[in-house]
Amino acid sequence: MRRNWVEQMGQNPLLLPPQVQAGNGSAAISKLLTERSITERLPTRELARHQAAALSDLARHAATYSPHFIRRLASAGLTPQSLAEPGALTRLPPLTRRELVGAGDALFCTAYPSGHGEHSTTSTSGSTGEPVTVRRTSLSELQWLVYTLREHLWHDRDFSGRLAAVRANISQPADTPDWGPPCSLFFLTGSWSGRPASWSVQELCRWLGEYDPSSLLVLPSTLAGIVAELDRTGQRLPQLRWIRTLSETVTSHLREEVRRVLGVGIDDIYTSQECGVMATQCPEHGSYHVSETILLEVVDAAGQPCSVGEIGRILVTDLVNYLTPLVRYEIGDYAEVGGPCPCGRGLPTIRRFLGRERNLVLLPDGTRHWPVVGFHRWGDVHDIRQFQFIQLDRQTILAKMSAPSRPAPEQEARLTTIIQEELQHPFAIRYEWQEEPLPRGPGGKFEEFLCRAE
Known part of the structure; x- marks a missing residue:
């Protein structure tokens, strides 16, 4: 009514x-x-x-x-x-x-x-x-x-360029001649092309290379996978x-x-x-x-x-x-x-x-804070392209790492020291290494830090 x-x-x-x-x-x-x-x-x-x-x-x-x-x-x-x-x-x-x-x-x-x-x-x-x-x-x-x-x-x-969108609410590839509302109500726009966030980063990078957009709308976690793949292959998006x-x-x-x-x-x-x-x-x-x-x-x-x-x-x-x-x-x-x-x-x-809250680290005393993990310091130790930390309990963190190769034991130990310093607690760090990009969750989403501890 x-x-x-x-x-x-x-x-x-x-x-x-x-x-x-x-x-x-x-x-x-x-x-x-x-x-x-x-x-x-x-x-x-x-x-x-x-x-x-x-x-x-x-x-x-x-x-x-x-x-x-x-x-x-x-x-x-x-x-x-x-x-x-x-x-x-x-x-x-x-x-x-x-x-x-x-x-x-x-x-x-x-x-x-x-x-x-x-x-x-x-x-x-x-x-x-x-x-x-x-x-x-x-x-x-x-x-x-x-x-x-x-x-x-x-x-x-500039609305005249091509717009690419990678969204969880796009279920099938879609293409239109303009950007759609609100932009196309006021401006002559370029074309729009959308792809599901559930596509693999390899598929997304191939599509982006062919479409070569000037604008990209994307989930941050999907963007992280795309950037890691582009960095690995050397592919670039010249119009972006x-x-x-x-x-x-x-x-x-x-x-x-x-x-x-x-x-x-x-x-x-x-x-x-x-x-x-x-x-x-x-x-x-x-x-x-x-x-x-x-x-x-x-x-x-x-x-x-x-x-x-x-x-x-x-x-x-x-x-x-x-x-x-x-x-x-x-x-x-x-x-x-x-x-x-x-x-x-x-x-x-x-x-x-x-x-x-599930993205905050939980310390043994019950306090929480935003997890700074020291990624800016990792480059001096090893080439890590993607990471995901899962806090299993108040003393243990599982570190899933995507890298071209597994680091030597002394490099891994140095990474552990950096992570412990940045997280402000001597957590036990358990590593899982792989060359492939880390998988994303339902709807194409990805969380770099996930706390499952209580």
């Missing part, structure tokens, strides 16, 4: 300009993109004021039409009006994936503004073992297109100028390898099926700018906001989804808080995204 709340549309620059409906395609995108060129330059405090107003509007709506959200507010002793007051949001307990799944239909709103367009249902891949389903409106999808196009424009990309990644963590090691082998950088996008485009990298300074319609909190173990330079859990609030109230949604990732960006944009920043 949709209701005609026209007065709600266009009053806040984070929603939709007046007289524009979410289903109007290029007109709506153009209007919103113009708004974003203004909101991205707002002083941080003014942007926060608009976000607080948007949160208050969302809370009033959800408190009327979502039974689950009504109970959440009541149990926290909050009202829709008080939720947007300074410091009040932290009193609302996070919405976990398990709670989201368990809420069932009570989570969703029974009505939403007519200006938000049609609605659709989407499900995540369930990489945490808890697949979730959310309902989104056309306005939610529109924001995704706007932030995608803005990211292209920020990085001054831009690489965009999403869905997984981009490590500094991968950035260095891509720059060394292909001579280009990585522009990463922080997205999810639940919330769309949440943050994109600054073209000048590399930090991640959080999208205007996303409240992204980083909190410590006690649930308190992290300061600049601190690492904590991510809680996301989607300010435009009036069908599924994702307020303080614990998406499962960790991030390091950034400071003001010298580029002049007032958008909040994240210095880096660090993956999930």
Whole structure:
């Protein structure tokens, strides 16, 4: 059921300009993109004021039409009006994936503004073992297109070249004459070609060599395998100028390898099926700018906001989804808080995204931290093309290594010393060596560090 709340549309620059409906395609995108060129330059405090107003509007709506959200507010002793007051949001307990799944239909709103367009249902891949389903409106999808196009424009990309995509959601090879929305709605683009992430890196490299794209959209783990194979064979992609990644963590090691082998950088996008485009990298300074319609909190173990330079859990609030109230949604990732960006944009920043808890090393005393493994020091010891660490227990790590040959015992011992120094604990390191690239998991994903210890 949709209701005609026209007065709600266009009053806040984070929603939709007046007289524009979410289903109007290029007109709506153009209007919103113009708004974003203004909101991205707002002083941080003014942007926060608009976000607080948007949160208050969302809370009033959800408190009327979502039974689950009504109970959440009541149990926290909050009202829709008080939720947007300074410091009040932290009193609302996070919405976990398990709670989201368990809420069932009570989570969703029974009505939403007519200006938000049609609605659709989407499900995540369930990489945490808890697949979730959310309902989104056309306005939610529109924001995704706007932030995608803005990211292209920020990085001054040439749309006339060929775009290659390697995605987990591509099941069969596909080719189209243009890039598709949003780019093809405004620009004459080159062709698009997509391949499944489940293809072997050898197959992907052969295809990329034949297609020779100027832009590549790819999972970081797939990119790591491609770069390792290109480095091994000496093959290059002469037209490649831009690489965009999403869905997984981009490590500094991968950035260095891509720059060394292909001579280009990585522009990463922080997205999810639940919330769309949440943050994109600054073209000048590399930090991640959080999208205007996303409240992204980083909190410590006690649930308190992290300061600049601190690492904590991510809680996301989607300010435009009036069908599924994702307020303080614990998406499962960790991030390091950034400071003001010298580029002049007032958008909040994240210095880096660090993956999930399962990607953190677990020390014997129960503390966790991001696993720095010293890969930048390995080159002086042995030629290692790819690696994956699996922490088996609090004292043992299995190191799977892809290399042209197995190192001598003294080299292996030196690697162990480096890894122990970087991980800040004398773990027992068990090695498995192979010449072939390491296999990827379901959907073509790959994790460089995986903790199975408890």
